Amino acid sequence: MSIMDYFRRTQPKSATLAKERLQIIVARERVRTTGEPDYLPRLKQELLQVISKYERIDLDQVSVNVERSGDCDVLELNVVLSESERAAVRAAVSRGGAPASRNC
Amino acid sequence: MSKVVVVTSGKGGVGKTTTTANLASGIAALGYKTIAIDFDVGLRNLDLVMGCERRVVYDLVNAIRGEATLRQAVIKDKRIETLYVLPASQTRDKDALTLDGVGRILDELRAAGFEYIFCDSPAGIEWGAQMAMYFADEAIVVTNPEVSSVRDSDRVLGLLDAKTRRAELGEEAIKTHLLLTRYAPARVAKGEMLAYQDVLELLGIPLLGVIPESTAVLQASNAGTPVVLDPTSDAAQAYLDVVQRFLGEERPHRFLESAKKGFFSRIFGGQAATA
Numbered sequence: 001m002s003i004m005d006y007f008r009r010t011q012p013k014s015a016t017l018a019k020e021r022l023q024i025i026v027a028r029e030r031v032r033t034t035g036e037p038d039y040l041p042r043l044k045q046e047l048l049q050v051i052s053k054y055e056r057i058d059l060d061q062v063s064v065n066v067e068r069s070g071d072c073d074v075l076e077l078n079v080v081l082s083e084s085e086r087a088a089v090r091a092a093v094s095r096g097g098a099p100a101s102r103n104c
Numbered sequence: 105m106s107k108v109v110v111v112t113s114g115k116g117g118v119g120k121t122t123t124t125a126n127l128a129s130g131i132a133a134l135g136y137k138t139i140a141i142d143f144d145v146g147l148r149n150l151d152l153v154m155g156c157e158r159r160v161v162y163d164l165v166n167a168i169r170g171e172a173t174l175r176q177a178v179i180k181d182k183r184i185e186t187l188y189v190l191p192a193s194q195t196r197d198k199d200a201l202t203l204d205g206v207g208r209i210l211d212e213l214r215a216a217g218f219e220y221i222f223c224d225s226p227a228g229i230e231w232g233a234q235m236a237m238y239f240a241d242e243a244i245v246v247t248n249p250e251v252s253s254v255r256d257s258d259r260v261l262g263l264l265d266a267k268t269r270r271a272e273l274g275e276e277a278i279k280t281h282l283l284l285t286r287y288a289p290a291r292v293a294k295g296e297m298l299a300y301q302d303v304l305e306l307l308g309i310p311l312l313g314v315i316p317e318s319t320a321v322l323q324a325s326n327a328g329t330p331v332v333l334d335p336t337s338d339a340a341q342a343y344l345d346v347v348q349r350f351l352g353e354e355r356p357h358r359f360l361e362s363a364k365k366g367f368f369s370r371i372f373g374g375q376a377a378t379a
């Protein structure tokens with residue numbers, strides 16, 4: 001044992017890191033196999049609140065979906081603007097290990 | 105009564121084939137009529153680990169296709185009276201196994217009085233692995249104390265819950281067991297390797313056993329003799345404990361702590377070792 005080992009001991013152990021990473025990975029993938037994450041209804045509600053500050057919309061004009069495509073999840077948000085039906089605002093957020101653009 | 109047991113893992117190279125060979129040998133040595141089936145179509149490993157590769161004539165796919173009878177395809181072990189092996193085919197045909205065919209083979213084996221039917225799964229979570237687990241009554245999930253292996257085991261648990269006969273028929277769920285292999289207590293003590301408690305907590309299934317990393321395993325596979333047949337090594341003893349637990353005996357877990365500590369680690373490594 002060298003003097004360096006003595007200092008290293010104050011840093012987090014790699015096994016601790018492994019455990020922390022796994023807790024996140026496992027939680028995320030369990031959601032996948034059971035279908036959609038349980039936060040979706042709340043997410044939808046909150047989005048609706050934000051959007052309605054700027055536009056008049058109804059609940060059923062917002063759809064939020066999570067889809068798996070290959071190795072990543074895509075969170076798809078679809079908002080149909082009412083009245084003039086001017087446009088549909090679409091956003092897709094993807095997640096995985098790498099930046100979204102490279103991911104899908 | 106017969107039990108179909110799948111040995112599965114997701115990640116490759118974690119010790120499924122080693123585990124299948126040792127559990128099947130250990131259980132058969134107690135007098136139970138036991139067969140180990142190699143589902144790793146295209147690779148064929150189990151016969152090597154069990155030392156019967158030179159006697160392979162027909163295989164699982166031949167039996168499914170009716171090119172050989174099951175009796176012709178099954179190899180009787182030379183050392184243990186009640187032990188049999190059904191080797192994998194080396195065909196590259198991905199569709200060689202069918203659920204129907206596998207189901208028929210298992211029915212025949214049950215009818216022939218096999219009490220334990222071990223299915224050695226290929227790596228991965230694709231069709232081959234799903235085929236190996238489909239008819240299982242119990243599953244041994246082989247895991248190494250390492251991030252990708254634990255993650256894959258968790259995926260496999262999801263599949264066992266959803267893509268199996270018991271799941272589809274809404275029957276009682278497959279009984280799952282965690283088998284942690286290649287465990288190095290000294291490295292755990294240094295904080296370099298996940299502790300068995302962590303893996304247990306992450307996966308949340310009962311612990312069947314912990315097999316230490318051991319050179320005896322490699323030597324055994326070199327010789328084609330499952331390590332349990334020479335119970336002097338720690339890995340052999342750990343596997344023999346697993347056999348007893350699998351049959352319902354209570355056995356304390358062993359080989360969880362590193363053996364004798366050196367002079368320096370006793371002085372400096374105290375808190376790390378007990379953490």
Ligand SMILES: Nc1ncnc2c1ncn2[C@@H]1O[C@H](COP(=O)(O)OP(=O)(O)OP(=O)(O)O)[C@@H](O)[C@H]1O
Pocket residue numbers: 113115116117118119120121122123144149225226227285286287315316317318319321322325339
């Ligand atoms: N407890 C152990 N100690 C040391 N080496 C081991 C241990 N268990 C397995 N091994 C070694 O690890 C390697 C892989 O083992 P094995 O073939 O049983 O894994 P597997 O999960 O069946 O692999 P695959 O996914 O390719 O089928 C082999 O070389 C084997 O000897």
Ligand SMILES: [Mg+2]
Pocket residue numbers: 120121122144149224225226
């Ligand atoms: Mg194997």
